[in-house]
Amino acid sequence: MTSLLPVPLPGSGAVRVHPAPEALPQLRHEGPGRNRFDDPHGSFLMRYTAENLRGCLIETMARFRPNSAADELLAAVDFVGADVDPPMRTVSAVADWLAKQRLGHVTLVTPHPLLVDIEAADLLVELDTHPLVREAIENSPLRDGPNSVRLDAGLIRLGADIGRPITQAVSRALHELHPEVDGIAYWSRIDSSERCWAIYGHVPVDVSITDLSAENPLHRSAVRAAAALLKVPLPPAWR
Structure with a gap:
Protein backbone atom coordinates (compact mmCIF):
# COMPACT_ATOMS: atom_id res chain seq x y z
CA MET A 1 0.00 0.00 0.00
CA THR A 2 1.36 3.42 -0.98
CA SER A 3 2.45 5.63 1.90
CA LEU A 4 1.04 9.14 1.44
CA LEU A 5 3.00 12.08 2.84
CA PRO A 6 0.61 14.66 4.36
CA VAL A 7 1.39 18.37 3.97
CA PRO A 8 -1.32 20.32 5.87
CA LEU A 9 -2.32 23.90 5.22
CA PRO A 10 -0.98 26.61 7.56
CA GLY A 11 -3.03 27.09 10.71
CA SER A 12 -4.25 30.47 9.44
CA GLY A 13 -5.23 28.94 6.10
CA ALA A 14 -3.68 28.97 2.66
CA VAL A 15 -3.74 32.15 0.58
CA ARG A 16 -5.71 32.66 -2.61
CA VAL A 17 -5.63 35.89 -4.66
CA HIS A 18 -8.56 36.25 -7.04
CA PRO A 19 -11.43 38.69 -7.72
CA ALA A 20 -13.66 36.11 -5.97
CA PRO A 21 -11.39 33.93 -3.77
CA GLU A 22 -14.32 31.88 -2.53
CA ALA A 23 -15.45 30.89 -6.02
CA LEU A 24 -14.42 27.98 -8.19
CA PRO A 25 -13.67 28.54 -11.88
CA GLN A 26 -16.20 27.51 -14.48
CA LEU A 27 -15.77 24.07 -15.98
CA ARG A 28 -14.50 24.19 -19.54
CA HIS A 29 -16.59 22.30 -22.07
CA GLU A 30 -14.12 22.39 -24.94
CA GLY A 31 -11.31 20.44 -23.34
CA PRO A 32 -9.07 20.25 -20.26
CA GLY A 33 -8.44 23.28 -18.08
CA ARG A 34 -5.45 25.57 -18.52
CA ASN A 35 -3.89 25.14 -15.09
CA ARG A 36 -1.29 22.76 -13.74
CA PHE A 37 -3.50 20.18 -11.98
CA ASP A 38 -6.85 20.74 -13.73
CA ASP A 39 -8.80 17.62 -14.66
CA PRO A 40 -7.91 16.55 -18.23
CA HIS A 41 -11.43 15.09 -18.51
CA GLY A 42 -13.04 18.31 -17.33
CA SER A 43 -15.25 16.69 -14.67
CA PHE A 44 -13.80 18.28 -11.52
CA LEU A 45 -12.33 21.64 -10.58
CA MET A 46 -9.29 22.71 -8.58
CA ARG A 47 -8.82 25.61 -6.17
CA TYR A 48 -5.20 26.90 -6.24
CA THR A 49 -3.63 28.34 -3.08
CA ALA A 50 -0.21 29.12 -1.60
CA GLU A 51 1.40 29.17 1.83
CA ASN A 52 1.75 32.95 1.87
CA LEU A 53 0.86 36.03 -0.12
CA ARG A 54 4.24 36.33 -1.82
CA GLY A 55 4.03 32.77 -3.13
CA CYS A 56 0.50 33.30 -4.35
CA LEU A 57 1.46 36.52 -6.16
CA ILE A 58 4.49 34.91 -7.79
CA GLU A 59 2.16 32.36 -9.35
CA THR A 60 -0.58 34.80 -10.37
CA MET A 61 1.58 37.73 -11.51
CA ALA A 62 3.80 35.56 -13.72
CA ARG A 63 1.48 36.45 -16.61
CA PHE A 64 3.04 39.96 -16.60
CA ARG A 65 6.66 38.84 -16.97
CA PRO A 66 8.51 40.69 -19.74
CA ASN A 67 8.21 39.12 -23.17
CA SER A 68 10.32 40.96 -25.72
CA ALA A 69 9.07 38.89 -28.66
CA ALA A 70 5.44 39.65 -27.82
CA ASP A 71 6.23 43.35 -27.33
CA GLU A 72 7.82 43.50 -30.78
CA LEU A 73 4.73 41.92 -32.33
CA LEU A 74 2.44 44.37 -30.54
CA ALA A 75 4.56 47.30 -31.67
CA ALA A 76 4.03 46.22 -35.27
CA VAL A 77 0.23 46.37 -34.98
CA ASP A 78 -1.24 49.59 -36.37
CA PHE A 79 -3.57 50.34 -33.46
CA VAL A 80 -0.79 50.19 -30.85
CA GLY A 81 0.50 53.73 -30.50
CA ALA A 82 4.21 54.20 -31.07
CA ASP A 83 4.34 56.54 -28.07
CA VAL A 84 3.18 53.79 -25.67
CA ASP A 85 6.18 51.62 -24.82
CA PRO A 86 5.86 48.04 -23.45
CA PRO A 87 6.60 48.92 -19.78
CA MET A 88 3.80 51.51 -19.74
CA ARG A 89 1.32 49.01 -21.19
CA THR A 90 2.43 46.49 -18.56
CA VAL A 91 2.09 49.00 -15.70
CA SER A 92 -1.44 49.80 -16.81
CA ALA A 93 -2.36 46.12 -17.06
CA VAL A 94 -0.84 45.37 -13.64
CA ALA A 95 -2.69 48.32 -12.08
CA ASP A 96 -6.01 47.12 -13.51
CA TRP A 97 -5.34 43.57 -12.34
CA LEU A 98 -4.33 44.54 -8.79
CA ALA A 99 -7.41 46.75 -8.44
CA LYS A 100 -9.67 43.73 -9.02
CA GLN A 101 -7.96 41.27 -6.67
CA ARG A 102 -9.10 40.17 -3.23
CA LEU A 103 -7.23 38.12 -0.68
CA GLY A 104 -8.74 34.93 0.70
CA HIS A 105 -7.51 32.70 3.53
CA VAL A 106 -8.72 29.19 2.77
CA THR A 107 -9.25 26.46 5.38
CA LEU A 108 -10.66 22.98 4.82
CA VAL A 109 -13.94 22.19 6.56
CA THR A 110 -13.46 18.44 6.91
CA PRO A 111 -12.84 16.31 10.03
CA HIS A 112 -9.51 14.94 8.80
CA PRO A 113 -8.12 16.97 5.86
CA LEU A 114 -5.60 15.12 3.72
CA LEU A 115 -3.34 17.09 1.40
CA VAL A 116 -0.41 15.07 0.07
CA ASP A 117 3.05 15.80 -1.29
CA ILE A 118 2.86 15.04 -5.01
CA GLU A 119 6.65 14.61 -5.15
CA ALA A 120 6.77 11.86 -2.49
CA ALA A 121 8.72 8.94 -3.96
CA ASP A 122 6.21 6.17 -3.17
CA LEU A 123 3.37 8.17 -4.70
CA LEU A 124 5.33 8.99 -7.87
CA VAL A 125 6.09 5.30 -8.42
CA GLU A 126 2.42 4.38 -8.00
CA LEU A 127 1.13 7.17 -10.25
CA ILE A 137 4.22 10.83 -20.87
CA GLU A 138 4.38 8.63 -23.95
CA ASN A 139 2.54 11.23 -26.05
CA SER A 140 4.96 13.96 -24.94
CA PRO A 141 8.16 14.84 -26.83
CA LEU A 142 10.22 13.60 -23.88
CA ARG A 143 12.61 10.78 -24.75
CA ASP A 144 15.22 8.67 -22.91
CA GLY A 145 16.76 6.71 -25.76
CA PRO A 146 15.26 3.21 -25.91
CA ASN A 147 14.01 3.46 -22.31
CA SER A 148 10.59 4.58 -21.12
CA VAL A 149 10.46 7.99 -19.45
CA ARG A 150 9.25 7.58 -15.87
CA LEU A 151 7.32 9.96 -13.67
CA ASP A 152 9.59 11.85 -11.28
CA ALA A 153 9.76 15.21 -9.53
CA GLY A 154 11.34 16.73 -12.63
CA LEU A 155 8.27 15.93 -14.73
CA ILE A 156 5.97 17.29 -12.01
CA ARG A 157 7.80 20.62 -12.29
CA LEU A 158 7.63 20.85 -16.08
CA GLY A 159 5.32 23.53 -17.40
CA ALA A 160 3.58 24.75 -20.54
CA ASP A 161 2.46 22.41 -23.32
CA ILE A 162 4.98 19.69 -22.45
CA GLY A 163 4.41 19.46 -18.71
CA ARG A 164 0.75 20.41 -18.31
CA PRO A 165 -0.79 17.25 -19.85
CA ILE A 166 1.38 15.17 -17.52
CA THR A 167 0.53 17.04 -14.30
CA GLN A 168 -3.15 17.09 -15.24
CA ALA A 169 -3.05 13.32 -15.77
CA VAL A 170 -1.30 12.98 -12.40
CA SER A 171 -4.09 14.96 -10.72
CA ARG A 172 -6.76 12.77 -12.29
CA ALA A 173 -4.87 9.56 -11.44
CA LEU A 174 -4.44 10.61 -7.81
CA HIS A 175 -8.16 11.40 -7.58
CA GLU A 176 -9.05 7.95 -8.94
CA LEU A 177 -6.52 5.96 -6.91
CA HIS A 178 -6.95 7.87 -3.64
CA PRO A 179 -10.40 9.45 -3.44
CA GLU A 180 -9.73 10.19 0.23
CA VAL A 181 -7.15 12.83 -0.75
CA ASP A 182 -8.42 16.42 -0.56
CA GLY A 183 -5.65 18.08 -2.52
CA ILE A 184 -2.12 18.22 -3.87
CA ALA A 185 0.86 19.88 -2.18
CA TYR A 186 3.48 21.06 -4.66
CA TRP A 187 6.27 23.60 -5.09
CA SER A 188 6.08 26.72 -7.22
CA ARG A 189 7.97 26.24 -10.47
CA ILE A 190 9.19 29.85 -10.33
CA ASP A 191 10.45 29.80 -6.73
CA SER A 192 10.90 26.30 -5.34
CA SER A 193 10.92 27.65 -1.77
CA GLU A 194 7.22 28.54 -2.08
CA ARG A 195 4.76 25.81 -1.09
CA CYS A 196 1.43 25.67 -2.93
CA TRP A 197 -1.69 23.50 -2.82
CA ALA A 198 -4.29 22.55 -5.41
CA ILE A 199 -7.48 21.60 -3.55
CA TYR A 200 -10.07 19.40 -5.25
CA GLY A 201 -13.24 21.36 -5.93
CA HIS A 202 -15.59 18.98 -4.09
CA VAL A 203 -13.79 19.58 -0.77
CA PRO A 204 -15.72 21.98 1.51
CA VAL A 205 -13.75 25.09 2.45
CA ASP A 206 -14.15 28.24 4.49
CA VAL A 207 -12.75 31.42 2.95
CA SER A 208 -12.06 34.60 4.92
CA ILE A 209 -11.81 37.52 2.47
CA THR A 210 -10.20 40.97 2.60
CA ASP A 211 -9.36 43.49 -0.10
CA LEU A 212 -5.85 43.47 -1.53
CA SER A 213 -4.73 46.99 -0.70
CA ALA A 214 -1.66 49.11 -1.35
CA GLU A 215 -2.42 50.78 2.00
CA ASN A 216 -1.68 47.53 3.81
CA PRO A 217 2.11 47.31 4.42
CA LEU A 218 2.10 43.50 4.33
CA HIS A 219 0.20 43.44 1.05
CA ARG A 220 2.42 46.10 -0.50
CA SER A 221 5.59 44.32 0.63
CA ALA A 222 4.43 41.01 -0.87
CA VAL A 223 3.43 42.62 -4.17
CA ARG A 224 6.78 44.41 -4.37
CA ALA A 225 8.70 41.21 -3.59
CA ALA A 226 6.85 39.22 -6.26
CA ALA A 227 7.24 42.01 -8.82
CA ALA A 228 10.97 42.32 -8.10
CA LEU A 229 11.50 38.60 -8.67
CA LEU A 230 9.43 38.55 -11.87
CA LYS A 231 10.83 41.88 -13.17
CA VAL A 232 7.30 43.25 -13.42
CA PRO A 233 6.89 47.06 -13.30
CA LEU A 234 4.42 48.31 -10.69
CA PRO A 235 2.05 51.28 -10.67
CA PRO A 236 3.07 54.15 -8.33
CA ALA A 237 0.68 53.19 -5.52
CA TRP A 238 2.41 49.84 -5.08
CA ARG A 239 6.06 50.94 -5.37
Whole structure:
Protein backbone atom coordinates (compact mmCIF):
# COMPACT_ATOMS: atom_id res chain seq x y z
CA MET A 1 0.00 0.00 0.00
CA THR A 2 1.36 3.42 -0.98
CA SER A 3 2.45 5.63 1.90
CA LEU A 4 1.04 9.14 1.44
CA LEU A 5 3.00 12.08 2.84
CA PRO A 6 0.61 14.66 4.36
CA VAL A 7 1.39 18.37 3.97
CA PRO A 8 -1.32 20.32 5.87
CA LEU A 9 -2.32 23.90 5.22
CA PRO A 10 -0.98 26.61 7.56
CA GLY A 11 -3.03 27.09 10.71
CA SER A 12 -4.25 30.47 9.44
CA GLY A 13 -5.23 28.94 6.10
CA ALA A 14 -3.68 28.97 2.66
CA VAL A 15 -3.74 32.15 0.58
CA ARG A 16 -5.71 32.66 -2.61
CA VAL A 17 -5.63 35.89 -4.66
CA HIS A 18 -8.56 36.25 -7.04
CA PRO A 19 -11.43 38.69 -7.72
CA ALA A 20 -13.66 36.11 -5.97
CA PRO A 21 -11.39 33.93 -3.77
CA GLU A 22 -14.32 31.88 -2.53
CA ALA A 23 -15.45 30.89 -6.02
CA LEU A 24 -14.42 27.98 -8.19
CA PRO A 25 -13.67 28.54 -11.88
CA GLN A 26 -16.20 27.51 -14.48
CA LEU A 27 -15.77 24.07 -15.98
CA ARG A 28 -14.50 24.19 -19.54
CA HIS A 29 -16.59 22.30 -22.07
CA GLU A 30 -14.12 22.39 -24.94
CA GLY A 31 -11.31 20.44 -23.34
CA PRO A 32 -9.07 20.25 -20.26
CA GLY A 33 -8.44 23.28 -18.08
CA ARG A 34 -5.45 25.57 -18.52
CA ASN A 35 -3.89 25.14 -15.09
CA ARG A 36 -1.29 22.76 -13.74
CA PHE A 37 -3.50 20.18 -11.98
CA ASP A 38 -6.85 20.74 -13.73
CA ASP A 39 -8.80 17.62 -14.66
CA PRO A 40 -7.91 16.55 -18.23
CA HIS A 41 -11.43 15.09 -18.51
CA GLY A 42 -13.04 18.31 -17.33
CA SER A 43 -15.25 16.69 -14.67
CA PHE A 44 -13.80 18.28 -11.52
CA LEU A 45 -12.33 21.64 -10.58
CA MET A 46 -9.29 22.71 -8.58
CA ARG A 47 -8.82 25.61 -6.17
CA TYR A 48 -5.20 26.90 -6.24
CA THR A 49 -3.63 28.34 -3.08
CA ALA A 50 -0.21 29.12 -1.60
CA GLU A 51 1.40 29.17 1.83
CA ASN A 52 1.75 32.95 1.87
CA LEU A 53 0.86 36.03 -0.12
CA ARG A 54 4.24 36.33 -1.82
CA GLY A 55 4.03 32.77 -3.13
CA CYS A 56 0.50 33.30 -4.35
CA LEU A 57 1.46 36.52 -6.16
CA ILE A 58 4.49 34.91 -7.79
CA GLU A 59 2.16 32.36 -9.35
CA THR A 60 -0.58 34.80 -10.37
CA MET A 61 1.58 37.73 -11.51
CA ALA A 62 3.80 35.56 -13.72
CA ARG A 63 1.48 36.45 -16.61
CA PHE A 64 3.04 39.96 -16.60
CA ARG A 65 6.66 38.84 -16.97
CA PRO A 66 8.51 40.69 -19.74
CA ASN A 67 8.21 39.12 -23.17
CA SER A 68 10.32 40.96 -25.72
CA ALA A 69 9.07 38.89 -28.66
CA ALA A 70 5.44 39.65 -27.82
CA ASP A 71 6.23 43.35 -27.33
CA GLU A 72 7.82 43.50 -30.78
CA LEU A 73 4.73 41.92 -32.33
CA LEU A 74 2.44 44.37 -30.54
CA ALA A 75 4.56 47.30 -31.67
CA ALA A 76 4.03 46.22 -35.27
CA VAL A 77 0.23 46.37 -34.98
CA ASP A 78 -1.24 49.59 -36.37
CA PHE A 79 -3.57 50.34 -33.46
CA VAL A 80 -0.79 50.19 -30.85
CA GLY A 81 0.50 53.73 -30.50
CA ALA A 82 4.21 54.20 -31.07
CA ASP A 83 4.34 56.54 -28.07
CA VAL A 84 3.18 53.79 -25.67
CA ASP A 85 6.18 51.62 -24.82
CA PRO A 86 5.86 48.04 -23.45
CA PRO A 87 6.60 48.92 -19.78
CA MET A 88 3.80 51.51 -19.74
CA ARG A 89 1.32 49.01 -21.19
CA THR A 90 2.43 46.49 -18.56
CA VAL A 91 2.09 49.00 -15.70
CA SER A 92 -1.44 49.80 -16.81
CA ALA A 93 -2.36 46.12 -17.06
CA VAL A 94 -0.84 45.37 -13.64
CA ALA A 95 -2.69 48.32 -12.08
CA ASP A 96 -6.01 47.12 -13.51
CA TRP A 97 -5.34 43.57 -12.34
CA LEU A 98 -4.33 44.54 -8.79
CA ALA A 99 -7.41 46.75 -8.44
CA LYS A 100 -9.67 43.73 -9.02
CA GLN A 101 -7.96 41.27 -6.67
CA ARG A 102 -9.10 40.17 -3.23
CA LEU A 103 -7.23 38.12 -0.68
CA GLY A 104 -8.74 34.93 0.70
CA HIS A 105 -7.51 32.70 3.53
CA VAL A 106 -8.72 29.19 2.77
CA THR A 107 -9.25 26.46 5.38
CA LEU A 108 -10.66 22.98 4.82
CA VAL A 109 -13.94 22.19 6.56
CA THR A 110 -13.46 18.44 6.91
CA PRO A 111 -12.84 16.31 10.03
CA HIS A 112 -9.51 14.94 8.80
CA PRO A 113 -8.12 16.97 5.86
CA LEU A 114 -5.60 15.12 3.72
CA LEU A 115 -3.34 17.09 1.40
CA VAL A 116 -0.41 15.07 0.07
CA ASP A 117 3.05 15.80 -1.29
CA ILE A 118 2.86 15.04 -5.01
CA GLU A 119 6.65 14.61 -5.15
CA ALA A 120 6.77 11.86 -2.49
CA ALA A 121 8.72 8.94 -3.96
CA ASP A 122 6.21 6.17 -3.17
CA LEU A 123 3.37 8.17 -4.70
CA LEU A 124 5.33 8.99 -7.87
CA VAL A 125 6.09 5.30 -8.42
CA GLU A 126 2.42 4.38 -8.00
CA LEU A 127 1.13 7.17 -10.25
CA ASP A 128 3.66 6.26 -12.94
CA THR A 129 1.76 3.01 -13.56
CA HIS A 130 -1.62 4.68 -14.11
CA PRO A 131 -2.75 4.46 -17.77
CA LEU A 132 -3.54 8.18 -18.00
CA VAL A 133 -0.10 9.13 -16.74
CA ARG A 134 1.64 6.64 -19.02
CA GLU A 135 -0.33 7.93 -22.00
CA ALA A 136 0.50 11.57 -21.21
CA ILE A 137 4.22 10.83 -20.87
CA GLU A 138 4.38 8.63 -23.95
CA ASN A 139 2.54 11.23 -26.05
CA SER A 140 4.96 13.96 -24.94
CA PRO A 141 8.16 14.84 -26.83
CA LEU A 142 10.22 13.60 -23.88
CA ARG A 143 12.61 10.78 -24.75
CA ASP A 144 15.22 8.67 -22.91
CA GLY A 145 16.76 6.71 -25.76
CA PRO A 146 15.26 3.21 -25.91
CA ASN A 147 14.01 3.46 -22.31
CA SER A 148 10.59 4.58 -21.12
CA VAL A 149 10.46 7.99 -19.45
CA ARG A 150 9.25 7.58 -15.87
CA LEU A 151 7.32 9.96 -13.67
CA ASP A 152 9.59 11.85 -11.28
CA ALA A 153 9.76 15.21 -9.53
CA GLY A 154 11.34 16.73 -12.63
CA LEU A 155 8.27 15.93 -14.73
CA ILE A 156 5.97 17.29 -12.01
CA ARG A 157 7.80 20.62 -12.29
CA LEU A 158 7.63 20.85 -16.08
CA GLY A 159 5.32 23.53 -17.40
CA ALA A 160 3.58 24.75 -20.54
CA ASP A 161 2.46 22.41 -23.32
CA ILE A 162 4.98 19.69 -22.45
CA GLY A 163 4.41 19.46 -18.71
CA ARG A 164 0.75 20.41 -18.31
CA PRO A 165 -0.79 17.25 -19.85
CA ILE A 166 1.38 15.17 -17.52
CA THR A 167 0.53 17.04 -14.30
CA GLN A 168 -3.15 17.09 -15.24
CA ALA A 169 -3.05 13.32 -15.77
CA VAL A 170 -1.30 12.98 -12.40
CA SER A 171 -4.09 14.96 -10.72
CA ARG A 172 -6.76 12.77 -12.29
CA ALA A 173 -4.87 9.56 -11.44
CA LEU A 174 -4.44 10.61 -7.81
CA HIS A 175 -8.16 11.40 -7.58
CA GLU A 176 -9.05 7.95 -8.94
CA LEU A 177 -6.52 5.96 -6.91
CA HIS A 178 -6.95 7.87 -3.64
CA PRO A 179 -10.40 9.45 -3.44
CA GLU A 180 -9.73 10.19 0.23
CA VAL A 181 -7.15 12.83 -0.75
CA ASP A 182 -8.42 16.42 -0.56
CA GLY A 183 -5.65 18.08 -2.52
CA ILE A 184 -2.12 18.22 -3.87
CA ALA A 185 0.86 19.88 -2.18
CA TYR A 186 3.48 21.06 -4.66
CA TRP A 187 6.27 23.60 -5.09
CA SER A 188 6.08 26.72 -7.22
CA ARG A 189 7.97 26.24 -10.47
CA ILE A 190 9.19 29.85 -10.33
CA ASP A 191 10.45 29.80 -6.73
CA SER A 192 10.90 26.30 -5.34
CA SER A 193 10.92 27.65 -1.77
CA GLU A 194 7.22 28.54 -2.08
CA ARG A 195 4.76 25.81 -1.09
CA CYS A 196 1.43 25.67 -2.93
CA TRP A 197 -1.69 23.50 -2.82
CA ALA A 198 -4.29 22.55 -5.41
CA ILE A 199 -7.48 21.60 -3.55
CA TYR A 200 -10.07 19.40 -5.25
CA GLY A 201 -13.24 21.36 -5.93
CA HIS A 202 -15.59 18.98 -4.09
CA VAL A 203 -13.79 19.58 -0.77
CA PRO A 204 -15.72 21.98 1.51
CA VAL A 205 -13.75 25.09 2.45
CA ASP A 206 -14.15 28.24 4.49
CA VAL A 207 -12.75 31.42 2.95
CA SER A 208 -12.06 34.60 4.92
CA ILE A 209 -11.81 37.52 2.47
CA THR A 210 -10.20 40.97 2.60
CA ASP A 211 -9.36 43.49 -0.10
CA LEU A 212 -5.85 43.47 -1.53
CA SER A 213 -4.73 46.99 -0.70
CA ALA A 214 -1.66 49.11 -1.35
CA GLU A 215 -2.42 50.78 2.00
CA ASN A 216 -1.68 47.53 3.81
CA PRO A 217 2.11 47.31 4.42
CA LEU A 218 2.10 43.50 4.33
CA HIS A 219 0.20 43.44 1.05
CA ARG A 220 2.42 46.10 -0.50
CA SER A 221 5.59 44.32 0.63
CA ALA A 222 4.43 41.01 -0.87
CA VAL A 223 3.43 42.62 -4.17
CA ARG A 224 6.78 44.41 -4.37
CA ALA A 225 8.70 41.21 -3.59
CA ALA A 226 6.85 39.22 -6.26
CA ALA A 227 7.24 42.01 -8.82
CA ALA A 228 10.97 42.32 -8.10
CA LEU A 229 11.50 38.60 -8.67
CA LEU A 230 9.43 38.55 -11.87
CA LYS A 231 10.83 41.88 -13.17
CA VAL A 232 7.30 43.25 -13.42
CA PRO A 233 6.89 47.06 -13.30
CA LEU A 234 4.42 48.31 -10.69
CA PRO A 235 2.05 51.28 -10.67
CA PRO A 236 3.07 54.15 -8.33
CA ALA A 237 0.68 53.19 -5.52
CA TRP A 238 2.41 49.84 -5.08
CA ARG A 239 6.06 50.94 -5.37
